[in-house]
Amino acid sequence: MMAPLSKVMQHPPVPAQAPRQGRALRRAQWRTQWRAGWRCLPVLAAALLAGCGAGSGLPRVLYLGVGVNADQTIDADLLDDTQQRLGELEAGYRQIYPNTSFQISLYPERQLAWAMQRRNRAGLGPDLLLINGDTALRLLAEGLIKPFPQTGVNLNIFEPEVLDRLRNPAGELAGLPVLVHTQVACFNRRRLAEAPTTLQDLLSTSAKGHPMGLSMEFSNLFWTVGSLGALDAIETALAGRQPTRGQQQAIERWLSWLQNASNQQRITFYATQPSMEAEFLAGRLDWLPCRSSAIPQLRKALGDGLGVAPLPRGDGGEPSPVNQLRVLALGTNASQGSRERALAFSHFSVNPLSQRNLTLGSLVMLPANRFVQVPLSSSAVLRAMATSAQQGNQTNSLVELMHSNDSRVAGIQALLTPLVFGELPAAPSSRQLVTILRSRP
Numbered sequence: 001m002m003a004p005l006s007k008v009m010q011h012p013p014v015p016a017q018a019p020r021q022g023r024a025l026r027r028a029q030w031r032t033q034w035r036a037g038w039r040c041l042p043v044l045a046a047a048l049l050a051g052c053g054a055g056s057g058l059p060r061v062l063y064l065g066v067g068v069n070a071d072q073t074i075d076a077d078l079l080d081d082t083q084q085r086l087g088e089l090e091a092g093y094r095q096i097y098p099n100t101s102f103q104i105s106l107y108p109e110r111q112l113a114w115a116m117q118r119r120n121r122a123g124l125g126p127d128l129l130l131i132n133g134d135t136a137l138r139l140l141a142e143g144l145i146k147p148f149p150q151t152g153v154n155l156n157i158f159e160p161e162v163l164d165r166l167r168n169p170a171g172e173l174a175g176l177p178v179l180v181h182t183q184v185a186c187f188n189r190r191r192l193a194e195a196p197t198t199l200q201d202l203l204s205t206s207a208k209g210h211p212m213g214l215s216m217e218f219s220n221l222f223w224t225v226g227s228l229g230a231l232d233a234i235e236t237a238l239a240g241r242q243p244t245r246g247q248q249q250a251i252e253r254w255l256s257w258l259q260n261a262s263n264q265q266r267i268t269f270y271a272t273q274p275s276m277e278a279e280f281l282a283g284r285l286d287w288l289p290c291r292s293s294a295i296p297q298l299r300k301a302l303g304d305g306l307g308v309a310p311l312p313r314g315d316g317g318e319p320s321p322v323n324q325l326r327v328l329a330l331g332t333n334a335s336q337g338s339r340e341r342a343l344a345f346s347h348f349s350v351n352p353l354s355q356r357n358l359t360l361g362s363l364v365m366l367p368a369n370r371f372v373q374v375p376l377s378s379s380a381v382l383r384a385m386a387t388s389a390q391q392g393n394q395t396n397s398l399v400e401l402m403h404s405n406d407s408r409v410a411g412i413q414a415l416l417t418p419l420v421f422g423e424l425p426a427a428p429s430s431r432q433l434v435t436i437l438r439s440r441p
């Protein structure tokens with residue numbers, strides 16, 4: 001940068017024998033160039049200072065990609081809601097790094113691998129991703145994100161079983177757990193005074209004329225496994241062992257209950273969670289299991305008419321919802337400065353104050369930091385979520401054995417669908433299910 005400047009300011013040579021007119025012309029040209037050089041100095045100095053700042057400081061913009069679940073629609077409302085939820089967290093972070101700004105982009109979770117491949121090839125991958133834990137594991141296996149460093153952050157603030165869910169076979173951490181989305185029961189208060197607390201209540205309430213919904217998706221239906229007492233049997237099979245006779249009978253009872261529920265006139269099984277929620281929003285369902293991430297959309301439509309409660313327990317025990325972990329994962333294209341800032345933001349996001357503010361600011365998620373106390377008395381929604389999260393802890397070791405990316409999930413789904421609709425008997429289906437669970441993914 002200094003070479004052009006020196007040329008501009010250099011005194012042009014004047015031959016000793018040049019004519020007087022030539023010397024006058026050369027002096028005029030030299031004065032013009034000299035003034036132009038001085039006018040360039042402020043611009044050049046600013047460029048030099050900016051270059052030095054970029055080399056030694058951290059970047060001003062942090063690119064954050066946010067994964068969106070299948071039961072959410074990417075639109076302006078969702079973007080505004082996401083920015084509002086993260087706004088307070090960003091504001092607190094900027095008190096430490098005041099020259100930081102955030103650029104947020106939304107991506108469907110199911111298309112995230114494809115989107116990251118395309119953006120990484122173009123060198124445009126985000127610095128940081130806020131995504132589901134299973135998605136992070138899949139992206140790490142495909143080399144689309146970097147392992148999260150297990151030094152420099154206090155991992156003791158997380159439940160060990162939660163961290164185990166986020167580690168690949170090599171022990172690398174796919175992301176840092178930040179939030180927990182739970183599965184709860186949502187109901188229409190204007191039609192149903194209170195939610196069923198047991199599976200028997202669910203059946204009897206539907207018999208009184210209240211339409212109920214259940215999802216055919218295995219991950220959204222798994223909560224019934226615990227209520228029917230088949231959780232130990234499923235975990236035994238996933239570990240590669242043959243269930244005992246009593247455990248095999250528990251699996252059969254679970255499948256029989258699903259068939260019986262499907263035969264009820266007012267209970268409908270839906271192919272997907274979004275299709276079921278659409279029926280609820282249209283007023284054709286009074287009760288359904290829902291993810292806490294769907295509460296804002298449901299609340300926007302029903303207002304105070306939306307009720308939230310824990311899922312029904314059964315004779316076999318407590319329900320077994322699968323807690324959905326939301327993690328911060330590191331992109332592959334970040335510069336050193338961007339990586340430092342992304343790590344600093346991740347560490348800031350899991351401190352107790354940030355975790356508490358995220359929880360109370362949204363009322364749709366719980367902190368991943370196990371030492372953060374949530375004021376449950378302030379909200380019935382938080383109480384229901386906390387109950388479901390505690391119930392979901394019993395599935396952590398099971399989820400570690402079979403993530404949603406597992407190839408066996410498709411086989412289980414292919415078995416459950418005809419069984420629910422009465423095309424397959426429960427007894428042989430229970431044996432076939434064990435065979436699928438014991439097979440290697």
